[in-house]
Amino acid sequence: MQGLQARGIEPGDRVAIMLPTAADFFPAFFGMLYAGAVPVPIYPPARPVQLADHMRR
Numbered sequence: 001m002q003g004l005q006a007r008g009i010e011p012g013d014r015v016a017i018m019l020p021t022a023a024d025f026f027p028a029f030f031g032m033l034y035a036g037a038v039p040v041p042i043y044p045p046a047r048p049v050q051l052a053d054h055m056r057r
Helices: 002-006 025-035 048-056
Strands: 014-017 038-041
Touching: 002 025, 014 025, 025 038
Parallel strands: 014 038
Antiparallel strands: none
């Protein structure tokens, strides 16, 4: 939670989580909830070369 606060995340802020649905996803998701933020899961692109375009949108 302190890491989120250090980045200026406040309760009610929406935070995108771009992780595959794997073990790392769940602590990030629930950490956002615990901090009062709203986690917004977005799926990573199928091909890594599309990542920059995906992040821009």
